[in-house]
Amino acid sequence: MSDSRPDLVIYGSPVSPFVRKVAGLCIEKQVPYEIEAVNVFDPPQWFRDISPMKRIPVLRDRSVAEEGVAGTIADSSAICAMIERKHPAPALYPEDPMALGEALFIEEYADTALAMAGGLGIFRPIFFAISKGDEPDLAKARDAWANQMPAVFDVLEGRLGGSGFFAGEALSIADISVACVLMQVSLVAETPLDRWPALAAHFAAMQARASIAQPYAAAEKMVRKALPTRFDLT
Ligand SMILES: N[C@@H](CCC(=O)N[C@@H](CS)C(=O)NCC(=O)O)C(=O)O
The missing domain is CATH 3.40.30.10 (Glutaredoxin)
Incomplete structure (x- = not known):
């Protein structure tokens, strides 16, 4: 068999x-x-x-x-x-040395700075509390949105510049990492990015990709059982 x-x-x-x-x-x-x-x-x-x-x-x-x-x-x-x-194709790590370095840095930045602010600062105080039957810690989440996320968004906005991708001219691990970690916020809260137009455009484009949307849909199905709607943290 x-x-x-x-x-x-x-x-x-x-x-x-x-x-x-x-x-x-x-x-x-x-x-x-x-x-x-x-x-x-x-x-x-x-x-x-x-x-x-x-x-x-x-x-x-x-x-x-x-x-x-x-x-x-x-x-x-x-x-x-x-x-x-x-599985080298399609390549998701740039060939150019500097672009590769930038991709790896942005991946690390998403996995640490963005994850600290959005995951530990927003997702956990809301979803972990609700999962335990407690009230969500909206004060903590609102503080993270107001005081931690903007500095991280400023860096990401600056690194994008006029490009649709974080490193080189094509999709890379950097784009996937940022989108996945930022969507951790979207699981529990609205994610308005009006002050960061390049990041907003990148986020919208990434959300339209099956690679981002499909795993997120599986997560959202689980999260929505405990949290039917997102919070507004502004
Ligand atoms: N740098 C690690 C981070 C992994 C990580 O922090 N995973 C979280 C879930 S999102 C976890 O396992 N947390 C368990 C815990 O905090 O005890 C990676 O990229 O895989």
């Missing part, structure tokens, strides 16, 4: 922007994958064994090994770089 399962398994949940980043890269490359649900806050021992920092996502490549640490990679950036090498 032939095995119709995809080689690539992403352990985690589409509610994680880093899981969606890996899924988005796979979709752009038309690489089959599946997501296997793991509750990262109370993970089974087998997951702790393959995720030293107890974070999602972790990737398994079944063509390498079906269990244990072999065949697994923790951390979305490491995972995406591995998939790029294994």
Whole structure:
């Protein structure tokens, strides 16, 4: 009997922007994958064994090994770089050295600065509270929107300049990373970007791509069960 399962398994949940980043890269490359649900806050021992920092996502490549640490990679950036090498087309890392450096920097900036402000500052105080049956901490979320997000948006707006892409002349890991992390805010709150027109245009264009929209739709389906509408943080 032939095995119709995809080689690539992403352990985690589409509610994680880093899981969606890996899924988005796979979709752009038309690489089959599946997501296997793991509750990262109370993970089974087998997951702790393959995720030293107890974070999602972790990737398994079944063509390498079906269990244990072999065949697994923790951390979305490491995972995406591995998939790029294994499935080079279309290239999502620029060839030009400076453009590559810029793409990797923007990916890191999205995964840290943007994720701190939007994920820890806005998504968690709202969604984690609601998931536990508590009132959302809107004061904290509004503070993050007013006082943390603008500086991050200023950097992203400046880096885009007049281009439709963050690095080089084509879609890259930078664009996917920014869109996935910024959409973490959209899961729980309106995301008005009128003061940052280049970023707003980039965000709209990215949301129209299946690679961004499909994993986000899966996350939104889960989030909307607990939170039917988004908050206005302005
Ligand atoms: N740098 C890591 C970040 C992963 C990360 O922070 N994942 C979050 C979910 S979005 C997580 O696993 N959190 C678990 C925890 O905070 O205990 C990556 O890019 O994969």
